[in-house]
Amino acid sequence: MPVPTLTSILKRILKQPTAPFHEYHVRDEIEAVLEDCPHVKIKRDGFDNLIVTYKNGKRKSRNAWVLGAHMDHPGFVRQPDLEDDWTFLGGMKPEIVEAGVEAGLRKIKGSIGTWKFPVKIADGQLHAAACDDLVGCSIILSVIWDLASLDVETTFHAVFTRAEEVGFLGAWHVGQKWPFADDAVFVSVETSRPVNGAQIGGGPVVRVGDRLSVFDHAGVDALMRTATDQGIRVQRGLLDAGACEASAIQACGRRAAGVSVLLGNYHNTTDEHEVAPEWVALEDVKSTVALLKALVATRDAGKIVRPMEERVAVRMRDYADFIKAAKKHF
Numbered sequence: 001m002p003v004p005t006l007t008s009i010l011k012r013i014l015k016q017p018t019a020p021f022h023e024y025h026v027r028d029e030i031e032a033v034l035e036d037c038p039h040v041k042i043k044r045d046g047f048d049n050l051i052v053t054y055k056n057g058k059r060k061s062r063n064a065w066v067l068g069a070h071m072d073h074p075g076f077v078r079q080p081d082l083e084d085d086w087t088f089l090g091g092m093k094p095e096i097v098e099a100g101v102e103a104g105l106r107k108i109k110g111s112i113g114t115w116k117f118p119v120k121i122a123d124g125q126l127h128a129a130a131c132d133d134l135v136g137c138s139i140i141l142s143v144i145w146d147l148a149s150l151d152v153e154t155t156f157h158a159v160f161t162r163a164e165e166v167g168f169l170g171a172w173h174v175g176q177k178w179p180f181a182d183d184a185v186f187v188s189v190e191t192s193r194p195v196n197g198a199q200i201g202g203g204p205v206v207r208v209g210d211r212l213s214v215f216d217h218a219g220v221d222a223l224m225r226t227a228t229d230q231g232i233r234v235q236r237g238l239l240d241a242g243a244c245e246a247s248a249i250q251a252c253g254r255r256a257a258g259v260s261v262l263l264g265n266y267h268n269t270t271d272e273h274e275v276a277p278e279w280v281a282l283e284d285v286k287s288t289v290a291l292l293k294a295l296v297a298t299r300d301a302g303k304i305v306r307p308m309e310e311r312v313a314v315r316m317r318d319y320a321d322f323i324k325a326a327k328k329h330f
């Protein structure tokens with residue numbers, strides 16, 4: 001069984017053209033990457049999201065984890081009713097899109113138009129047309145393969161969703177159907193624009209929330225604890241320049257958290273408003289794989305070591321004399 005490396009997975013997934021509603025090339029490649037992977041079952045749900053389960057033995061982590069990434073990226077698609085007309089779907093300024101087309105940066109394949117940038121891995125960086133969120137998809141695939149190749153006994157799930165860039169349509173379907181345990185925690189694996197002091201190359205961001213919601217406290221805590229236990233450098237923070245699928249899942253009444261790899265040229269737009277490849281630091285990608293591997297393979301990752309109740313009880317005892325002495329003033 002040849003085990004694909006992270007680099008080979010990134011190259012295979014990131015070179016696939018994709019756009020909202022046209023995620024089939026990415027989907028096919030994900031299925032191909034997982035084809036000979038032991039302990040893995042793949043299903044397609046009613047919205048054609050991919051639902052993957054890794055199950056090796058009876059061992060489970062305390063929480064059932066559901067890692068999620070989306071397979072689309074802002075891009076051009078053919079108008080459903082006007083086959084010769086193209087429309088751009090996803091968040092990018094129309095004048096920048098237009099300038100990109102005029103500069104000859106649009107590449108057409110079948111019903112998909114993407115930005116014409118190759119996948120480049122050099123000097124610790126990865127540049128590509130669609131890091132968002134094909135880097136997230138690749139990270140999850142790498143987590144699955146690494147654990148399978150080490151024959152790690154655990155159970156967890158992954159979802160690869162459609163049509164995130166037009167408003168979380170695939171994630172909403174997953175959140176509504178929820179084919180997992182009631183208390184399972186969704187972990188959005190995303191790329192995001194660095195804000196609020198977070199820095200590219202500083203490690204994955206354990207996201208406490210996004211523009212729309214704050215995330216599950218125990219889920220965030222489990223991610224932070226795992227990072228500390230494994231000695232993985234992470235940045236804990238609020239990335240509120242955008243929203244991710246964790247918000248959609250949470251709005252369906254499910255628990256959700258998020259991990260982000262920070263990226264440059266978010267949605268193919270430079271600070272100078274030009275069309276460009278997105279890029280990430282490879283070290284951040286590798287650390288995210290390590291963090292998620294440890295998260296889903298550790299039995300007690302979700303356990304809060306010292307609950308607040310216990311902390312306060314200890315302090316009450318420690319300060320009993322102070323409380324007593326101050327009593328006369330009340």
Ligand SMILES: [Zn+2]
Pocket residue numbers: 073074132165267
């Ligand atoms: Zn996006």
